[in-house]
Structures are given as C-alpha cells and as structure tokens.
Amino acid sequence: AQTVTQSQPxxxxxxxxxxxxxxxxDTSESNYYLxxxxxxxxxxxxxxxxxxxxxxxxxxxxxxxxxxxxxxxxFSLKISDSQLGDTAMYFCAFxxxxxxxxxxxxxxxxxxxxxxx
Amino acid sequence: xxxxxxTPKHLITATGQRVTLRCSPRSGDLSVYWYQQxxxxxxxxxxxxxxxxxxxxxxxxxxFSAQQFPDLHSELNLSSLELGDSALYFCASSVLAxxxxxxxxxxxxxxxxxTVL
Numbered sequence: 001a002q003t004v005t006q007s008q009p010x011x012x013x014x015x016x017x018x019x020x021x022x023x024x025x026d027t028s029e030s031n032y033y034l035x036x037x038x039x040x041x042x043x044x045x046x047x048x049x050x051x052x053x054x055x056x057x058x059x060x061x062x063x064x065x066x067x068x069x070x071x072x073x074x075f076s077l078k079i080s081d082s083q084l085g086d087t088a089m090y091f092c093a094f095x096x097x098x099x100x101x102x103x104x105x106x107x108x109x110x111x112x113x114x115x116x117x
Numbered sequence: 118x119x120x121x122x123x124t125p126k127h128l129i130t131a132t133g134q135r136v137t138l139r140c141s142p143r144s145g146d147l148s149v150y151w152y153q154q155x156x157x158x159x160x161x162x163x164x165x166x167x168x169x170x171x172x173x174x175x176x177x178x179x180x181f182s183a184q185q186f187p188d189l190h191s192e193l194n195l196s197s198l199e200l201g202d203s204a205l206y207f208c209a210s211s212v213l214a215x216x217x218x219x220x221x222x223x224x225x226x227x228x229x230x231x232t233v234l
Binding site for chain 2: 045050
C-alpha cells in the first residue's frame with residue numbers, strides 16, 4: 001500500500017515571501033502521478049499542481065512549483081510571492097497509474113499554511 | 118466550479134439514524150470516489166465506483182454502503198450513526214467516457230458536512 005507523509009503540520013510565511021512544503025511517499029510502483037491540493041477555509045479541494053513520475057522536469061504553475069526527486073521519493077511544493085489567498089491547508093497526494101478506470105488518490109495528513117500580512 | 122454536485126451540503130442528525138448523501142459527477146465522468154474528512158484530518162478514501170461497479174474499497178465501515186446508478190450518480194448510505202461519523206464527506210469524479218484523456222485529476226464536490234448529535 002502507498003503512504004504519503006507530510007512532516008510539517010503548520011507553516012507561516014510573510015506575504016510576498018517563499019515557503020516550501022515537504023512531502024515524502026512510499027511506493028513500489030514505477031508509474032504514478034503526484035499532486036498538491038489546496039483546501040481553503042471554504043473546504044473546497046482545489047488542484048494546485050500535478051507531476052507525472054515519468055517526467056524528469058519539475059512541474060510549474062505560476063507561483064507554484066515542485067521539486068520532484070523520484071529516487072528519494074520526495075515531492076516538495078514551493079509557493080513563491082505568497083499571497084493572503086494562499087492561506088489554506090495543503091495536501092500532497094499520490095495516484096498509481098493502472099488501467100483505464102481511474103485510480104484513487106492517497107493523501108498525506110496536510111500542512112496548514114498561514115500567510116501573514 | 119468543479120462540475121461535481123453533492124447534496125445535501127449540511128446535515129444534522131442523531132445517533133442511531135441513517136442518512137443518504139448524493140453525488141452527481143461531472144458530465145461524462147465514469148468513476149466516482151467517496152472520501153471522509155474528519156475534523157482537521159486528511160482525506161480518507163472510502164470507496165470507488167466505475168460505470169456502476171465497485172472498483173476499489175478503502176477503510177469503509179460495514180455500516181456504510183454506496184452504489185452508482187445507471188445515470189452515473191452515486192449515493193453513500195450511512196447507518197447506525199455514531200458521534201465519530203461526524204465529518205465532511207467528499208465525492209470526486211474522474212475519467213471521461215468515450216475515450217476522453219485521463220489526466221489523473223480527481224474533481225471534487227464541495228462536500229456534505231454531517232453532524233451527528
């Protein structure tokens with residue numbers, strides 16, 4: 001079974017600064033996706049960024065980027081130029097790639113990020 | 118708007134009662150997933166249906182059951198409710214019918230908040 005670990009329960013960052021969230025995972029799969037989801041106070045689950053394991057290039061979405069280290073099974077999220085709207089719970093998630101029916105996400109425990117003005 | 122609709126948004130009931138949560142997936146998505154999020158916790162996978170059939174099962178209690186209907190909407194039935202069942206229940210969908218490209222992403226509804234008193 002896959003496990004996802006987020007070792008930082010809470011982090012705070014000043015507005016406009018950078019924060020990095022850690023995530024490690026354990027799997028014997030070779031093909032998989034990794035995700036970061038954001039859950040603001042509204043509780044909606046919002047996809048932030050996705051990384052395919054077969055791609056060596058790290059994914060980037062505007063101010064969000066990842067550092068994917070496949071051998072180390074590490075998948076960190078960097079938020080640059082933090083904005084007040086980034087205040088949320090962030091979840092790292094793993095999905096193995098098998099079949100055409102779609103696969104479940106396995107989530108980490110989450111990191112609460114507070115952006116301070 | 119993710120395109121996934123969950124009803125009801127809020128539900129308050131008493132211990133021992135039974136409730137049904139409903140989910141309509143994105144148009145054309147064949148897979149439906151149910152997750153439970155207890156207070157300040159991560160999301161726990163309960164069950165997945167694909168085109169009407171159970172596809173994967175997580176830590177779903179025997180008191181809980183689900184099904185997916187021919188029109189692809191899904192229902193999660195929770196019975197003999199206990200205080201500890203109070204949580205936010207998310208439905209998500211993925212995989213377009215007709216050979217649509219599967220990006221791996223799960224699209225989440227806004228959740229149904231269940232309070233058991």
